[in-house]
Amino acid sequence: MDRLSGMEAFAKAVETGSFSSAGATLGLSPQAVGKQVRLLEEHLGVRLIHRTTRRQSLTEAGRELYERVRIILAEVEAVEAVAAHSQAVPRGRIRVNAPVTFGAHDLARVLPAYLAAYPQVDVELTLSDRKVDLIEEGDEVVFRVGPPAEGGLVARPLRPMEFALCAAPSYLAARGAPRVPADLRQHECLGFSYMATGDQWRFVGPEGPETVEVSYRLLVNNGQALLTAALAGLGLLLQPVALTRDAVAAGQLVPVLPAYRPVSRPMHLLYAPDRRITPKLRSFIDFALARFAGP
Numbered sequence: 301m302d303r304l305s306g307m308e309a310f311a312k313a314v315e316t317g318s319f320s321s322a323g324a325t326l327g328l329s330p331q332a333v334g335k336q337v338r339l340l341e342e343h344l345g346v347r348l349i350h351r352t353t354r355r356q357s358l359t360e361a362g363r364e365l366y367e368r369v370r371i372i373l374a375e376v377e378a379v380e381a382v383a384a385h386s387q388a389v390p391r392g393r394i395r396v397n398a399p400v401t402f403g404a405h406d407l408a409r410v411l412p413a414y415l416a417a418y419p420q421v422d423v424e425l426t427l428s429d430r431k432v433d434l435i436e437e438g439d440e441v442v443f444r445v446g447p448p449a450e451g452g453l454v455a456r457p458l459r460p461m462e463f464a465l466c467a468a469p470s471y472l473a474a475r476g477a478p479r480v481p482a483d484l485r486q487h488e489c490l491g492f493s494y495m496a497t498g499d500q501w502r503f504v505g506p507e508g509p510e511t512v513e514v515s516y517r518l519l520v521n522n523g524q525a526l527l528t529a530a531l532a533g534l535g536l537l538l539q540p541v542a543l544t545r546d547a548v549a550a551g552q553l554v555p556v557l558p559a560y561r562p563v564s565r566p567m568h569l570l571y572a573p574d575r576r577i578t579p580k581l582r583s584f585i586d587f588a589l590a591r592f593a594g595p
Contacts, residue, residue, distance in 0.1 A: 304376065306340030307369045309333045310348060314358060314366050390583040391420035398443040401523045402461065402567075403427040405542035406592070407443065414587045421580050429494040429521065440581055441588070442570040446496055456569040456585070459594040463562035464544045465501075466553040470533035478536075481505070481512040481560055488535030490526045491516030496565065501538055503560040510560065538562060567592070 312322035312333070319330040319337075326333065341348050348362035358366065398407050404427060411423060432442060448455035467477075471488075478484055481503050491499065491514075502511045518534060520526050523543050530537035531552055537544065547553040569588055571581065 303340065303343065306336045306343070307372060309336035310340055310362075311366065311369050311373060313337060313349065313356070314362070318356065388579060389420060390418045390579040392578075392580050393422040393424055394441065394580050394584055395424045395426070395439045396441045396443075396584070397426045397428060397432050397439045399445050400427045400429050401540045401543045402443060402445070404524075405540075410587075410591050414584065417587070418580070418583050421583065423584075429523075440571060441584055443588075444568050444570055445565050447566060448568045448570060452573070453570045454573050456589060457594055458567040458569055458589075458592040460564035461567050462541045462564050463538055464541045464548070465503075465536060465538050465556045465560075465562055466530070466544055466548060467536045467556050468531055468533040468552065469554055471530075471535060472554060472556075474533070478557060481510045481557065484512050484514050484536065487514075488517055489514040490529055490535045490537050491519040492523060492526060492539065493519055493521035502563040503557070504563060505557075505560040509563070 309322060309326065309328070309332075312325050313319055316322045316325060319333040322328075323330045323333045328336075337349060344361075344365070346361040346365075347359050348365060350357045350359060396407075403425060407425070411425070415421070415423065426439070431444075432439065443458070444455075445461055475487060478487060481501070484501065489501075499516065500511050500513050502509065504510075518526075518529055520529070523539050526537055526539060527543055527547065529535070531547060536556060537553070544553055548555060569585065569592075571585065
């Protein structure tokens with residue numbers, strides 16, 4: 301039998317004066333309350349309540365047991381309260397995956413604020429530009445550039461990832477600056493292995509969308525390595541603004557084709573659906589949406 305349920309039924313029957321009143325409080329029938337009390341009596345081997353058709357009264361054993369049962373039930377309530385508080389406070393480790401450039405230059409800059417706001421949460425951040433399987437790899441949150449192709453995951457839109465086309469002053473001095481996107485075919489372009497559009501660079505200009513097919517002498521799977529190559533004057537760089545902004549501000553790189561805006565890429569925050577989402581995951585999702593949600 302469930303001894304705790306039996307104790308609760310017994311205590312309510314004592315406090316309310318009848319099985320009917322106890323049942324109304326507990327959401328049970330009088331017969332169910334009576335059965336719980338009888339099972340408790342059988343388990344203990346003593347009668348707890350004298351019952352007649354008109355009234356009920358505690359036996360001596362029942363009076364002694366009732367005082368102890370009150371203490372036990374109060375302790376159970378205290379344990380449940382502690383557990384509820386534990387579940388309400390974000391705590392534990394959360395595993396996050398993000399693209400390298402976004403993670404290193406945007407997400408890492410705001411994580412100190414998140415960790416300060418939630419001191420009982422630890423973050424394990426993995427940076428990768430390859431497509432990861434959230435469920436298989438054990439991540440709880442994934443930042444993804446591009447459309448959310450996976451079914452069954454919750455996808456929350458973030459502000460799009462903006463790109464910049466730029467080059468070192470030394471490269472432009474040696475090769476000249478392109479005036480329109482078609483001129484890029486005659487230039488050295490630095491390629492990113494995970495570029496969704498491959499060797500096609502897309503822009504929106506005064507006449508609308510334009511796409512130009514470029515060729516790469518250097519193709520790398522890491523944006524930071526491409527930035528280093530661009531700073532050395534090796535060619536034109538098309539990478540997220542987050543990666544290029546500091547070098548442009550310092551004059552180490554110069555914007556190219558300012559009348560043509562590189563097409564941005566959608567971004568999403570992905571996580572598995574769960575009706576009982578943990579406080580730590582909820583806190584991180586809310587924080588990320590507040591910092592990176594689109595307009």
